[in-house]
Amino acid sequence: MSTVQQTTFLRESVAFPFCKGCGHHHYVHNLDRAFAALQLDPQKACIVSDIGCIGILDALFATPHTFHTTHGRSTAFATGVELADGILHDSKLKSVVVIGDGGATIGLLHVVNAALMNVDVTVLVANNMLYGMTGGQNSGFSPLEFVTPTTPEGNIVPPMDICAMVKSCGAEYVTRVSATDKNLAGVIADAIAHPGFALVEIVELCTEFAIGRNKIDGKVIQSMSSGYEPALLPTTFARKEFCEEYKEKVLGRPAKTKDDTITQKYISSLRGAKRWVIAGTAGEKVQLSSYLLMRAGILCGLHATQKNDNPVTQGSGFSLSEVVMSSGDIHYTGITVPDAVIIASAEGLKEVTVNGTFARCAPSTVIVMEDSLPELQSPARVYRVPMRSLCTPLRATTSAAAALLARENLLPREAMAESIRLHVGEKAALYEQDIEKLLPLLA
């Protein structure tokens, strides 16, 4: 902590790099006065500056932290600083974003999102209505009819009203003032002191590119058309700052007690690898079937992998899952020739046809498919069973996989039963009944 109260945070007798008459002079001095008025500990102040003429003001300051960022992104970096400060630390750091109208145009999302979150960031927009550093091009803040080097006939696009925009996002401290306003330092100080998002739009004139081309001066800035009316200072604040909200509502979430560790309980006779494909309709527990199969394999000390596939929308169309179980490490995780394919519905059949699984079936492959589906020509051994009606569509793939597993004698039947039981509890008995019904049909 500094023991001596600073009256200025600026470097001693520093020369400002701005053009004569530029509003940035007012901006810098009043930001400095605001810091002093707040009696901020400079270690707890951070200037997060953007790109452009105003962005180089960081070099003018001696004592606060300065964080000179990329064009438009300053508010996002400041948000990151404040999230870490407010949640991982003591929440004492004040971040002030120094940004022009160009940066605010590029990084509008970051400003809007900081306002939505109500994170403790103060955004001071130096709005001189154009891009000064790069030659005076019009920005998203240029008023209608504004003449710039890139709008020689006058701007034909209306400017954005950033104050209205962030207000609509729930920002509570929002105001617009002229750079020459006598109370600018006070407004900035209030904005910084506000425990949440604050935005001050400081309207300026670019002496290099605006004056001369346009019939405007400092006196008319405040009454300019197209949304540059002065905004009223807020009087009430109802929102909680984001980090406070996060600490209260999200942090300290109880740790899950569920332990999903598996240790081997059974012995499998499998030597080498088995590669299974299970296909059906999305929402009918296809991927769960594969998971239970994989889990059963691991209960027997096998290695296992599972891959799922489904269309772009998750709840419609096909669902396809691939499981590899192996007594050794599984290196290649794909399936060239499947050992077993379970097809529970038309969507599943379509998908194994489209993705080539069906064409890769060999005489060694076993296919177990719903018997209402069309006949297939395949070198594989095909069992057609009424799995949907016997087991219900939701249990069809799991019961068919369990029955085939028992029929192939790959794992002790109890391993799959345990896997199922762990997931469905007492309903496991229904699966047992399904398996009993299916087994004779797989003979």
Next chain:
Amino acid sequence: MSTPRIRIRTGNQMVAEGALHAGCLFFAGYPITPASGIYKSMIEELPKRNGVAISSPDEISALAYCVGASARGAKAMTATSGPGWSLMVETVQYALMTELPVVIAVVQRLGPSTGGATQGAQGDVLLTEYCTSGAYTIPVFAPSTAAECFEVTTLATYWAEELRTPVVVLSDKEIGMMSEDVNIDALHAWPVHQRKSVPAGENGAYKTYDFASPADVPLFAPVGGEHKTTITGSAHDKRGALQKNSPETIAVLRHLQEKVTARAEEMAYVKTDDDPGADTLVVSFGITARTAKEAAAQARAKGRRVRLVNVISLFPVPETLLTAAAEGCSRVLVAEENMTGQYRSVIRHLFPGKSVEGINGFGAMITPDAILERIMA
């Protein structure tokens, strides 16, 4: 020996677990298939550890939040895929320039553009590495299993903190989204490491980017701490003052590269499956390294002598290890799931006088047969 404890995990989950093990306390995420599992795991886990896991409105914000948090002193990570990485590149460069550590997990999918969200690929090798003006070396580590996702993320965090630079974990859809059995008693983790900080009580003397030798890493001081920090992404001197091209500024810009290359040998990490009498070396990484293992086993069963290298540290290129691995081999096969042989183009100069051939796939995993055929040729 006790029975191993197994958990079913995706590679994405293990990246998250690796990050948590390494002390990551800040994650900002934006959803994208196939990387979303990392985001989901971090959102679930970090608040339990009093960490910050937050949804950002886009990938640009996600990485900027992370870099801001890193400036405040937090170990930070985000995760994305090719389309999101494209948006992050500006901030990756910024993190490199400002020497703010951050880990970015890039789970590759099929490109270009939005490409195939659920199709695997290894097509972002050059995109992740060569994303900076000036082609600075970004450490890129590639896992090939869920267990390696854990290990590699602890390794990436180690080096991000040690070198104060952005580091990439380059995974892919197959590794990221596939579930597999993970023996949690056999996980390997790299030491938990924190960037070196400037000692207390040197206020006034601290320079944000100070170093004695170009390969030194500047001592860190957080924004909001007792030392005044001067962070900038523009060319700067050791104090962080914007400069055009003073000799000190050029030295700082060179130092950003030199601090990484000086540690290249230490970062080098490959897993070799040796056969001392091999005439063929197969170089691979990520998901394809697994397939290469299967192909090599089949080739050996047919009497072929083959050596395998699974490259974990893709960048900096582990030149010494790769050169040594090729000793005695007349052929080097580089297997990777992209069209043009991206990693092959980077390493082929290491093998003068040898036949360097690519085994490439696109749109689907390379099969063991495709690699076996080339080994046997």
